[in-house]
Amino acid sequence: TSYRTVYAFAREMHPKTVKHDIQYGTAGFRTKASNLGYIMYRMGLLAVLRSRYKQGIIGVMITASHNPECDNGVKLIDPHGEMMEQSWEELATKVANVQDDELEQTIRDIVQDYNIDMSIRVNILIGKDTRPSSPSLAKSVIDGVLALSGKPIDFGIVTTPQMHYFVKCRNTQNEYGVATEEGYYTKLVSAFKKLRGDKYNNKNYENRILYDGANGVGAKKIKYFQERLGECLKIVLYNDAGIGTGKLNHLCGADYVKSQQLFPTGVPSEPNQRCASVDGDADRIVFYYNDENDKFHLLDGDRIATLVASYLKEIVSETGLDLNLGLVQTAYANGASTDYITESLKVPVACVSTGVKYLHHKALEFDIGVYFEANGHGTVTFSKNAKDKLNQAAKGNILTESQQQAASKLLALIDVINETVGDAIADLLLVETILHAKGWNIQDWEQTYTDLPNKLLKVTVQDRNVITTKDAERQCVTPNGLQEEINDLVKKYKRGRSFVRPSGTEDIVRVYAEASTKEECDKLAAQVAQKVY
Numbered sequence: 001t002s003y004r005t006v007y008a009f010a011r012e013m014h015p016k017t018v019k020h021d022i023q024y025g026t027a028g029f030r031t032k033a034s035n036l037g038y039i040m041y042r043m044g045l046l047a048v049l050r051s052r053y054k055q056g057i058i059g060v061m062i063t064a065s066h067n068p069e070c071d072n073g074v075k076l077i078d079p080h081g082e083m084m085e086q087s088w089e090e091l092a093t094k095v096a097n098v099q100d101d102e103l104e105q106t107i108r109d110i111v112q113d114y115n116i117d118m119s120i121r122v123n124i125l126i127g128k129d130t131r132p133s134s135p136s137l138a139k140s141v142i143d144g145v146l147a148l149s150g151k152p153i154d155f156g157i158v159t160t161p162q163m164h165y166f167v168k169c170r171n172t173q174n175e176y177g178v179a180t181e182e183g184y185y186t187k188l189v190s191a192f193k194k195l196r197g198d199k200y201n202n203k204n205y206e207n208r209i210l211y212d213g214a215n216g217v218g219a220k221k222i223k224y225f226q227e228r229l230g231e232c233l234k235i236v237l238y239n240d241a242g243i244g245t246g247k248l249n250h251l252c253g254a255d256y257v258k259s260q261q262l263f264p265t266g267v268p269s270e271p272n273q274r275c276a277s278v279d280g281d282a283d284r285i286v287f288y289y290n291d292e293n294d295k296f297h298l299l300d301g302d303r304i305a306t307l308v309a310s311y312l313k314e315i316v317s318e319t320g321l322d323l324n325l326g327l328v329q330t331a332y333a334n335g336a337s338t339d340y341i342t343e344s345l346k347v348p349v350a351c352v353s354t355g356v357k358y359l360h361h362k363a364l365e366f367d368i369g370v371y372f373e374a375n376g377h378g379t380v381t382f383s384k385n386a387k388d389k390l391n392q393a394a395k396g397n398i399l400t401e402s403q404q405q406a407a408s409k410l411l412a413l414i415d416v417i418n419e420t421v422g423d424a425i426a427d428l429l430l431v432e433t434i435l436h437a438k439g440w441n442i443q444d445w446e447q448t449y450t451d452l453p454n455k456l457l458k459v460t461v462q463d464r465n466v467i468t469t470k471d472a473e474r475q476c477v478t479p480n481g482l483q484e485e486i487n488d489l490v491k492k493y494k495r496g497r498s499f500v501r502p503s504g505t506e507d508i509v510r511v512y513a514e515a516s517t518k519e520e521c522d523k524l525a526a527q528v529a530q531k532v533y
């Protein structure tokens with residue numbers, strides 16, 4: 001490896017253009033696309049180091065998810081298909097922020113500190129969303145990979161969860177699935193069709209859904225599913241504007257629908273019709289409908305989590321197997337959902353800090369771990385123990401016939417799930433499968449419990465990091481006295497709950513509040529926000 005190339009490429013093609021430091025946060029690096037060229041180059045370098053260190057294939061995904069079209073970003077994917085390990089996030093930040101002439105030495109230091117064998121041949125998989133800036137940024141990543149003699153493999157335009165899937169497949173010799181787009185569609189669609197059988201509708205369930213593609217990659221990729229699903233599930237696509245029209249995530253998509261609590265533009269309002277919106281890289285999904293009075297009803301990540309957990313609990317008990325099932329949420333989960341899970345479903349709930357990596361990590365502690373953020377990002381993980389037991393049960397004669405069938409059903413269900421990360425399209429197929437099995441329409445699903453009114457506010461402060469938290473972000477440690485003030489306010493409200501924390505993706509503090517009525521909840525949120533200023 002010629003370390004010389006590292007500096008030469010940096011100086012000549014990818015000079016550092018931003019003076020202030022930028023940080024590898026919960027979602028990797030994310031900022032204006034025009035500021036990202038050198039960051040991409042450097043992440044290409046880092047991917048090669050990480051790959052040699054882990055002796056496995058690493059993925060690089062270029063996307064800014066639900067952000068506006070002019071933004072972009074990058075995140076690294078570890079060999080198991082999970083987000084890059086936290087300890088390397090600091091390295092990423094370091095590599096991104098040193099001066100051009102310090103870059104070569106920084107790389108040498110990492111190689112030495114981590115004892116990396118630089119002669120190992122490595123493959124780096126690169127994927128990107130539909131942003132107009134993505135192709136040129138992908139080229140910068142490729143330059144970084146080449147500078148350290150890695151082999152870049154370009155997957156073109158793909159969803160974030162597709163990228164996680166490819167990385168996992170490649171690192172497990174295709175045991176998880178075939179590492180191509182075709183392999184991905186085939187795995188999901190054949191499992192879905194197997195579960196649906198030839199009865200496409202069931203009781204209140206109708207096999208038609210309106211789908212908001214957010215004018216992004218989720219719109220492009222759903223077409224491959226439409227082709228393969230045919231009449232089995234009628235997905236009607238909206239918001240599929242071309243690349244570079246400026247419409248990506250604009251007044252539509254999962255983030256807009258969830259945070260504005262509004263029906264998206266571009267989707268026709270048909271009374272009581274089930275609809276879904278995905279975000280700009282298709283790793284999040286929310287469901288919703290307008291009723292006959294045109295009132296909007298949202299079914300977010302908490303709803304998906306409870307639906308999935310209740311169904312999994314049912315099937316696991318049908319198998320008669322001893323598998324522990326748990327659900328992981330963050331403090332943003334609606335209190336009513338937590339009560340429902342604990343009291344009605346009797347499934348244990350864990351609460352962790354915001355950020356998919358924390359949820360995912362916690363979920364792995366269970367045989368079957370369901371995790372969702374309220375914003376619609378989530379999936380289910382299955383332990384090796386669970387898979388082994390199910391495979392045994394499905395083929396052996398140890399169980400009764402109905403138990404054996406339940407085990408086969410659960411195995412097929414595992415194949416509609418993208419276990420590596422939240423996957424909007426896989427989650428859509430999972431939700432449709434469960435609604436079909438239960439014979440439910442979206443109102444039946446909604447009736448399981450009533451959400452508490454809730455409010456999320458952004459507060460701009462001088463330094464958001466003066467706020468530190470504990471207890472999965474539900475309690476403030478600093479500034480002194482703030483938590484007591486919040487407690488005093490919360491006490492005054494029926495079913496009141498509120499917490500504040502610095503955002504990991506924006507330069508703001510988030511205030512969350514819920515209470516028994518909308519008026520009270522808005523008031524509580526405003527009062528807590530006042531204390532933060």
Ligand code: NG1
Pocket residue numbers: 026027065332354355356373375377502503504505506510
């Ligand atoms: P921050 O900005 O740290 O609150 C937001 C979301 C997270 C997660 C990340 C990554 C909320 C309240 N927060 O994090 O759930 O999705 O972005 O994109 O929705």
Ligand code: ZN
Pocket residue numbers: 065066279280281282283284
């Ligand atoms: Zn996303």
